[in-house]
Amino acid sequence: MPSRSADDDPRLGDVSEGTILRAILARTAPSSHTILGPGDDAAVIRTPSGSVVATTDTLVHGPDFRLAWSGGYDLGWKSAAVNLADIAAMGARPTALLVALAVPRDLRLSFVERLADGLREACEALAPGCAVVGGDLTVSDVLTVAVTALGDLEGRDAVTRAGARPGDVVAVAGELGHAAHGLAVLFGRFRDGDTPVAVDPARLETGERAALAAQLRPAPPIGLGVMASVAGATSMMDISDGLALDAGRLATASDVTLELSRASLGDNPERALAGGEDHALLATFPPDVLPSGFRVIGTVRARGKDGVLVDGAAVSIDGWDPYRDWDSTAG
Numbered sequence: 001m002p003s004r005s006a007d008d009d010p011r012l013g014d015v016s017e018g019t020i021l022r023a024i025l026a027r028t029a030p031s032s033h034t035i036l037g038p039g040d041d042a043a044v045i046r047t048p049s050g051s052v053v054a055t056t057d058t059l060v061h062g063p064d065f066r067l068a069w070s071g072g073y074d075l076g077w078k079s080a081a082v083n084l085a086d087i088a089a090m091g092a093r094p095t096a097l098l099v100a101l102a103v104p105r106d107l108r109l110s111f112v113e114r115l116a117d118g119l120r121e122a123c124e125a126l127a128p129g130c131a132v133v134g135g136d137l138t139v140s141d142v143l144t145v146a147v148t149a150l151g152d153l154e155g156r157d158a159v160t161r162a163g164a165r166p167g168d169v170v171a172v173a174g175e176l177g178h179a180a181h182g183l184a185v186l187f188g189r190f191r192d193g194d195t196p197v198a199v200d201p202a203r204l205e206t207g208e209r210a211a212l213a214a215q216l217r218p219a220p221p222i223g224l225g226v227m228a229s230v231a232g233a234t235s236m237m238d239i240s241d242g243l244a245l246d247a248g249r250l251a252t253a254s255d256v257t258l259e260l261s262r263a264s265l266g267d268n269p270e271r272a273l274a275g276g277e278d279h280a281l282l283a284t285f286p287p288d289v290l291p292s293g294f295r296v297i298g299t300v301r302a303r304g305k306d307g308v309l310v311d312g313a314a315v316s317i318d319g320w321d322p323y324r325d326w327d328s329t330a331g
Helices: 017-025 072-089 109-126 178-189 208-216 223-231 243-254 269-274 322-329
Strands: 034-036 053-060 093-103 131-139 144-152 169-173 235-239 256-260 280-285 295-302 308-310
Touching: 017 109, 017 131, 053 072, 072 093, 072 109, 072 144, 072 208, 072 223, 072 235, 072 280, 093 109, 109 131, 169 256, 178 208, 178 269, 223 235, 223 280, 235 243, 243 256, 243 269, 243 280, 243 308
Parallel strands: 093 131, 256 308
Antiparallel strands: 053 144, 093 144, 169 280, 169 295, 235 280, 256 295
């Protein structure tokens, strides 16, 4: 859709709620699962399997994104992608998003239009058939995007974190550590003291563009969640807080130990283990099952003293914890 000129881009505080909503809804599209979309008190979504998978995630300016680094499109895309990944991690197919926006009055209308574009195009690219079907709008001093995602299991059981068994293989679909690399680039190269500054493409080195894309516009392997479920995954989860921390959560839920191979974690194993926001899929499979798109990174063993081992040694690396780590990246 055409972008607004500077002369036709009012601040949100100068227009009505109806104007903002019409601008957003003009950029959404119905999905094949939608019986009744935006415009009523609630949406109506088809659930052929009779079960609904639901998740929610909130992105707040400061700890989750910075406007100096993320435009409206980036924020919309990322808000969709991180929720779609949670649906995929249950082995479900995403069907709908509900989006609640809390926006400052001085934000431009074009920003929320681009945010809606990012939401729509992320759904189209990552989860065809899924779309924004409703939400809420309010005013706030702090820009906040809260997304609820719904998914359909299509008659299958959900794949949870609790089903890994000794003898299974541990596998990953998606990249590890790239988003953390992108965040390191932002905080290391695009700050003036404690203040984030706009990203200047001329300052990017080889490999940094892909790392920034992984951080600002992640592309999780959404379709592989259903594929893993159909293939017989025994457990699965989205890696959002770093492989070490999330593997520990899966190990605890399944009452097993995951032994990972450092050589399978790429060129920077420490970043792969500690970095967050990859939104790759971590799954376990019977040893004779490995669907296309997944790669083996370890094995499942009977529960020992430690939940996660790397080449036989206990892992001391934690992942992202906003309550502990936010101050170290705030600015």
